Amino acid sequence: MQSQSETSVRLRFAPSPTGYPHLGNIRTALFNWLFARHHGGTFILRIEDTDVARKVEGAVDIILDSLRWLGLDWDEGPYFQSQRLLVYRETAQRLLDEDHAYLCYCSPERLEVMRQEQMKRKEPPKYDRRCRDLTQQQRTQLKATGITPVIRFKTPLEGETTFYDLIHDRMTFKHDTLDDFVLLKSDGYPTYHLANIVDDHLMAISHVLRAEEWLSSTPRHVLLYRALHWQAPQFAHLPMILGSDRAKLSKRHGATNISEYQQQGYLPDAMINFLALLGWSVDDRTELLSREELIKHFSLERVGKTPAIFNKEKLEWMNGVYLRRLSLGQFVDHAMPFLDRDLAKSVRRPLDENYVGRVLSLIQERAKTLGEVPQLASFFFLDELPYDTSLLSKGKLDAKSATKAMTIASQKLEEVLTWDATTLECILRSVATELNLSTGELFGLLRVAVTGRTAAPPLFQTMAVLGKDQCLKRFKMILQLLPACLN
RNA sequence: GCCCCCAUCGUCUAGAGGCCUAGGACAUCAGCCUUUCAAGCUGAAGAUCAGGGGUCCGAAUCCCCUUGGGGGCACCA
Numbered sequence: 024m025q026s027q028s029e030t031s032v033r034l035r036f037a038p039s040p041t042g043y044p045h046l047g048n049i050r051t052a053l054f055n056w057l058f059a060r061h062h063g064g065t066f067i068l069r070i071e072d073t074d075v076a077r078k079v080e081g082a083v084d085i086i087l088d089s090l091r092w093l094g095l096d097w098d099e100g101p102y103f104q105s106q107r108l109l110v111y112r113e114t115a116q117r118l119l120d121e122d123h124a125y126l127c128y129c130s131p132e133r134l135e136v137m138r139q140e141q142m143k144r145k146e147p148p149k150y151d152r153r154c155r156d157l158t159q160q161q162r163t164q165l166k167a168t169g170i171t172p173v174i175r176f177k178t179p180l181e182g183e184t185t186f187y188d189l190i191h192d193r194m195t196f197k198h199d200t201l202d203d204f205v206l207l208k209s210d211g212y213p214t215y216h217l218a219n220i221v222d223d224h225l226m227a228i229s230h231v232l233r234a235e236e237w238l239s240s241t242p243r244h245v246l247l248y249r250a251l252h253w254q255a256p257q258f259a260h261l262p263m264i265l266g267s268d269r270a271k272l273s274k275r276h277g278a279t280n281i282s283e284y285q286q287q288g289y290l291p292d293a294m295i296n297f298l299a300l301l302g303w304s305v306d307d308r309t310e311l312l313s314r315e316e317l318i319k320h321f322s323l324e325r326v327g328k329t330p331a332i333f334n335k336e337k338l339e340w341m342n343g344v345y346l347r348r349l350s351l352g353q354f355v356d357h358a359m360p361f362l363d364r365d366l367a368k369s370v371r372r373p374l375d376e377n378y379v380g381r382v383l384s385l386i387q388e389r390a391k392t393l394g395e396v397p398q399l400a401s402f403f404f405l406d407e408l409p410y411d412t413s414l415l416s417k418g419k420l421d422a423k424s425a426t427k428a429m430t431i432a433s434q435k436l437e438e439v440l441t442w443d444a445t446t447l448e449c450i451l452r453s454v455a456t457e458l459n460l461s462t463g464e465l466f467g468l469l470r471v472a473v474t475g476r477t478a479a480p481p482l483f484q485t486m487a488v489l490g491k492d493q494c495l496k497r498f499k500m501i502l503q504l505l506p507a508c509l510n
Numbered sequence: 511g512c513c514c515c516c517a518u519c520g521u522c523u524a525g526a527g528g529c530c531u532a533g534g535a536c537a538u539c540a541g542c543c544u545u546u547c548a549a550g551c552u553g554a555a556g557a558u559c560a561g562g563g564g565u566c567c568g569a570a571u572c573c574c575c576u577u578g579g580g581g582g583c584a585c586c587a
Contacts, residue, residue, distance in 0.1 A: 037587095038587090039586080039587045041586075041587065071587065073586090073587080074586055074587065076586085077586060077587080127585090129585095131584090131585065134584080134585085135584090138583095138584085141511090142511075144511085145511040145512085146511065146512075147511065147512040147513075147583060148511090148512090148583060148584090149512090149583075150584095173585050175585095191514095191515070191516095194514080194515095196513075196514075197513080200512070200513045200514090200583085201513090201583090202583080204584090205584080205585050207585085208585040209585055210585075212585085214584090214585070214586085214587085215586070215587045216587095218587095219587090234581090235514095235515065235516090235580085235581065235582095236580095236581055236582070236587095237581095237582090237587095238514065238515065238581075238582080239513065239514050239515085239581070239582040239583075240582075240583090260515085262515090262516080263515095263516095263580070263581070265579095265580075267521090269579065269580070270579095270580080271580075271581075297522095300522065300523080300535090301522070302522095302523095304522090304523060304524070306524070306534090307523080307524035307525075307533055307534055308524080308533075308534045308535080309534085309535095310522095310523095310534080310535050310536090327523080328515080328516060328517090329516060329517065329518095329523090330515090330516070330517095330579085330580060330581090331521090331522065331523090332521060332522080333521090333522090334520095334521045334522055334536065334537085335521095336521080336536055336537050337521075337522065337535075337536040337537080338536090339536090340535085340536055340537085341535095341536085343548095343549090347549075388548060388549050389547070389548045389549080390548090399548095448545090451545090452545095455545095461545090462545050463544095463545060463546080464545095465545080466545035466546075467545070467546065469545085470545075470546060470547095474546095476546090476547090477546060477547080478546055478547040478548085479546070479547065480546090480547075480548085481544095481545075481546085481547090482545060482546080483545085
């Protein structure tokens with residue numbers, strides 16, 4: 024049963040389409056989603072596309088695709104701020120009418136120079152409020168110039184603003200450290216500060232969960248809510264996710280876009296599980312949690328305050344766990360697109376699903392990502408293996424005894440009628456005994472012959488899947504190559 | 511420069527005054543298993559709880575200072 028108050032839990036994820044969503048953005052989306060789902064609330068998607076200049080084509084689609092891929096389903100939206108400009112303008116006008124805002128005619132160039140000088144004087148860069156108290160005459164004059172003004176908020180000159188953050192508790196900011204920020208830009212678009220509070224109010228957002236980089240602009244938002252006599256939502260500023268150099272995540276850190284993880288073959292469930300543990304935990308030992316468990320246990324009380332560095336090795340491990348937990352059928356379904364994409368062009372398509380299934384049963388527990396499956400399995404599909412002869416000469420056997428072993432093994436295998444792992448093992452073990460070779464020596468040699476590598480799935484199972492013809496063909500191939508590796 | 515946040519193994523973290531001679535996970539190393547790899551199992555190493563002061567019978571846990579790291583200070587979000 025949901026209590027009355029829980030039915031009004033409304034969360035939103037509000038990305039801006041100025042780039043592709045990275046791990047940090049997605050972690051924020053996840054926590055909002057988890058919180059909403061935990062409380063039986065509503066999860067809303069809102070696109071904050073108020074920066075015309077920095078808008079990236081296609082970013083919205085990538086954002087939606089990424090959320091869908093991860094299964095972070097939303098109940099409302101996506102709303103687009105660019106389609107709600109009137110609401111922001113009306114609100115800005117109201118602020119103007121009620122003396123909480125004013126028109127500012129200062130040019131960007133002037134502001135830039137001003138900031139430069141402030142920096143030079145080692146002062147905090149802040150708007151100098153030149154247009155805050157213009158006389159009626161100055162106002163008329165400036166209006167006559169035809170310059171399109173921006174609308175700025177009249178930040179109280181004195182006093183301080185306090186609010187309670189669900190994670191950081193009580194926060195207080197002095198007004199004299201704030202300046203008169205822009206609400207409406209000269210192109211008629213709202214700034215983040217305005218659009219954000221207008222929408223959160225209109226969409227009845229109850230909790231704002233966002234990255235800690237927003238903490239210092241929160242007093243502005245609180246001030247705005249007060250000026251408009253609106254009740255502010257509850258804020259929770261989540262710890263940041265940092266790159267390995269401990270700096271804010273950016274392109275420099277490589278592979279931070281969530282879609283890259285999709286392409287590399289990480290599973291949504293593993294991704295979700297891993298991201299949930301960046302800044303949150305259930306207890307002192309639980310690492311693996313299903314979506315349902317995540318929803319069930321999620322709470323802001325267990326969100327930490329320390330910024331986290333993204334640990335790719337752990338993600339890989341976790342993805343491997345999720346990969347191994349898949350049924351063979353599921354694994355095949357997931358891996359098929361990757362095989363299609365990355366297997367050599369020479370491999371005939373469509374791939375035979377039955378054969379792929381037998382191959383992948385040997386690959387599944389060896390893959391950490393779906394992306395490495397084609398590489399791990401390539402020798403099952405290639406007609407001719409690109410042998411690296413140094414692998415042969417590196418073996419424990421010299422070319423002469425290797426040739427002898429291969430010849431005998433070939434002969435024995437020619438006669439095999441039931442080509443299965445058990446039979447093959449039985450026969451080849453006896454070959455080893457007969458030649459007075461250790462199993463390691465013989466099998467190692469055969470492994471290179473069959474797979475072209477020294478590390479591969481179990482030899483006999485591999486041979487069984489590959490089939491008699493293909494195996495014997497590879498043996499012949501090796502026999503031809505061996506003389507070249509003399510000494 | 512100003513404002514704000516943060517501080518436990520390399521990394522993710524548990525810890526809300528005595529259960530901590532600080533627990534778990536990834537990574538690392540060793541052993542077992544074994545035809546290689548992987549997986550699995552067992553074990554090891556790894557944190558004087560950033561440093562210094564307090565408070566207290568008692569502090570990783572509370573307070574202060576220092577240091578370090580991060581974030582913000584746009585007609586970007």
